[in-house]
Amino acid sequence: MFKRAAAALAAGAMAVVLSACSSGGAANDGASGGGSDKITIGFAQVGAESGWRTANTKSVQDAAKKAGVTLKFSDAQQKQENQIKAIRSFIQQKVDIIAFSPVVESGWDTVLKEAKAAKIPVILTDRSVDSQDESLYVSFLGSDFVEEGKKAGDWLVKEYAGKSDPVNIVQLEGTTGSAPANDRKSGFADVIKGDPKFKVLASQTGDFTRAKGKEVMQAFLKSQPKIDVLYAHNDDMALGAIQAIEEAGKQPGKDIKIISIDGVKDAFTAMSQGKINVVVECNPLLGDQLMELAKKVKKGESVERRIKTEESVFTQDQAAAALPTRQY
């Protein structure tokens, strides 16, 4: 009786793991690669929390198709435990390469050691882990989030240069414990700490989503009598906050200046309407580079441990011109 129940439970758990993994844009015939030039990548994505993430998923799926790579794609719905299950499932399926964008920075060593023991190389994309053991992954491809936070701070310092009145700032943080939330916060703080007129009055997570960005901004507007600047760790939260600001009868971009990060089309539209003041770019189009990297790793070629994405900063005067060519 107990044995049957345990077997049923185990089968249920396995079904959950396997259903978390679905085929991406590439043909997914279940083959494990293994042949000299055929590659199967297991890709554990964070979720679908933002426009940036949707563009990133599409980029990886399209690139896999173009490169003839079999992609096993899993959406973790912003939950670390789902990503760990997906990685374990990829190990069982003996994929050639595991690639993933870690939801949070900590807590990966155990599962990465399992991948290493199974001799499956791991590539980190977009976000990194805080593991001290560098042998647990072969490369990290993605943005420099500290640099993005610094660029946001640099814009603010220039914008208020020569002024001495206090500048009241509220901050919408990304997912708690994630690399972009940690690094964008510290990069920004490092730049503004040199001038005491900059005061971060409130800082709270909006989990990188529009809905949460709006909700938290509504709370900020109620609790803070005077807000001069909103620093949002991504566009979706900034766009949600814009709704809250407008509903409160204020003008985003004027009454409250807005600094955002990513550079999705909707943010460019808001910028061209004067509602966002500056966007620090974070490029989600990592698919082609990932496929190239995976092929090299499969062949046993040496690869760079850190590959940084090139990114710019866009201000309102550049927004309208840049809008038609934005790809995401």
Ligand code: AHR
């Ligand atoms: O890791 C990149 C961040 O994650 C993007 O800035 C954000 O939009 C996404 O959800």
